[in-house]
Amino acid sequence: MNETYTLEVLSEMTGVSTQTIVEYQAQGLVRSGFDDETVRSLRRLEALRESCGMDLQGLKLLAHLLDEVEQLREALRARR
Amino acid sequence: MPAQFKDYYTSLGVSREATPDEIKKAFRKLARKYHPDTATDKKTAEAKFKEINEAYEVLGDPDKRKKYDTLGANWNDAGGFTPPPGWRQGGDGGGPAQEFHFGGTGFSDFFEQYFSGGSRYGFPQDFSEAPRGQAGRPRRGHDIEGDILVTLEEAMHGTVRPISLQTVNRKTGQAQTDTIQVRIPPGATDGRRIRVPGHGEAGHGGGQAGDLFLRVRHAAHPEFTTREADVYHELDVAPWEAVLGAEIVVPTLDGSIKLKIPAGTENAQSMRVRGKGLPKGKNGERGDLYVVIQIVLPAEISGAERSAWEQLRSASTFNPRA
Numbered sequence: 001m002n003e004t005y006t007l008e009v010l011s012e013m014t015g016v017s018t019q020t021i022v023e024y025q026a027q028g029l030v031r032s033g034f035d036d037e038t039v040r041s042l043r044r045l046e047a048l049r050e051s052c053g054m055d056l057q058g059l060k061l062l063a064h065l066l067d068e069v070e071q072l073r074e075a076l077r078a079r080r
Numbered sequence: 081m082p083a084q085f086k087d088y089y090t091s092l093g094v095s096r097e098a099t100p101d102e103i104k105k106a107f108r109k110l111a112r113k114y115h116p117d118t119a120t121d122k123k124t125a126e127a128k129f130k131e132i133n134e135a136y137e138v139l140g141d142p143d144k145r146k147k148y149d150t151l152g153a154n155w156n157d158a159g160g161f162t163p164p165p166g167w168r169q170g171g172d173g174g175g176p177a178q179e180f181h182f183g184g185t186g187f188s189d190f191f192e193q194y195f196s197g198g199s200r201y202g203f204p205q206d207f208s209e210a211p212r213g214q215a216g217r218p219r220r221g222h223d224i225e226g227d228i229l230v231t232l233e234e235a236m237h238g239t240v241r242p243i244s245l246q247t248v249n250r251k252t253g254q255a256q257t258d259t260i261q262v263r264i265p266p267g268a269t270d271g272r273r274i275r276v277p278g279h280g281e282a283g284h285g286g287g288q289a290g291d292l293f294l295r296v297r298h299a300a301h302p303e304f305t306t307r308e309a310d311v312y313h314e315l316d317v318a319p320w321e322a323v324l325g326a327e328i329v330v331p332t333l334d335g336s337i338k339l340k341i342p343a344g345t346e347n348a349q350s351m352r353v354r355g356k357g358l359p360k361g362k363n364g365e366r367g368d369l370y371v372v373i374q375i376v377l378p379a380e381i382s383g384a385e386r387s388a389w390e391q392l393r394s395a396s397t398f399n400p401r402a
Binding site: 015036037039040043074076077078 | 141305
């Protein structure tokens with residue numbers, strides 16, 4: 001149902017090198033099934049890196065926080 | 081682009097002081113009345129259904145309701161309204177090179193501007209401003225995010241929805257409207273994002289355009305709520321039905337079924353009906369339907385009923401506090 005991409009295609013789509021994607025994956029910053037959510041995550045990481053000058057540790061912290069906020073919002077919404 | 085203010089309290093027919101529970105009840109009642117499946121006048125019902133869904137999307141969320149109340153205070157009947165200072169429009173992120181504007185998402189312009197998930201990259205807008213420097217270097221346009229209202233029927237079978245996206249180029253001031261066909265796949269779960277390549281912000285200096293990410297929002301259904309591919313239905317039962325057991329006809333996404341309530345069913349107990357949820361993948365697999373039992377008491381009882389309960393009281397040895 002959800003279209004998935006190969007590492008190379010994903011790299012081309014986001015402009016993030018394959019090594020970096022693998023590194024992000026090892027750090028738990030992106031999920032292993034490469035789909036449109038991964039595209040979005042990578043774009044978000046790149047924006048943070050470029051605009052806020054964040055290093056890997058900062059990215060990890062912020063990405064996890066943003067994911068958690070999103071999950072909590074969804075959970076809150078589901079309770080209505 | 082001033083949007084017309086929407087009075088969500090009037091849409092739901094509740095007062096400004098209504099409790100969350102009153103809002104929920106009012107919504108459910110109206111949703112039942114105007115749901116496209118059940119209403120007789122489909123055309124007006126659909127518009128009304130969208131309106132109450134949008135109102136509930138805002139008023140049913142404490143955070144959005146607070147924002148909405150702040151906005152409402154600055155609104156006057158005569159000439160639209162002025163957003164209070166510090167208000168960022170949901171759509172334009174406070175100063176990108178372009179403004180954008182959705183149509184066909186099932187939400188009004190007013191909702192789009194103030195309550196849609198319409199930030200870029202899905203995080204607070206203050207973060208999303210990349211440095212502008214290095215003129216001339218090709219830079220990819222930003223991604224745009226928005227919400228799209230999808231009915232459960234659409235989520236069940238999949239559909240194609242025309243979305244119009246109006247962009248205003250800040251440099252030229254020219255408005256341009258693109259209509260794109262967005263495919264909602266069968267089994268699109270609430271919160272899932274659909275990527276529409278190349279329909280984000282235009283690129284800079286010959287760079288590629290960004291993508292449009294539409295977040296699926298299931299329109300509230302009078303009978304069902306969803307969690308991932310599973311569907312939930314609250315079933316009201318009488319105390320004796322729960323104690324003695326019963327056979328009750330319950331609705332599902334594809335027709336009604338007869339459900340056996342076993343004797344001694346507890347309140348809030350749920351029963352799983354396998355494979356009656358939303359599609360999970362291309363292989364025909366589906367989520368489940370959970371029927372959640374709600375034991376309800378009669379609001380008023382007749383004399384005969386009263387004496388029956390009194391008889392039960394004297395006959396019963398049950399002590400709920402033992």
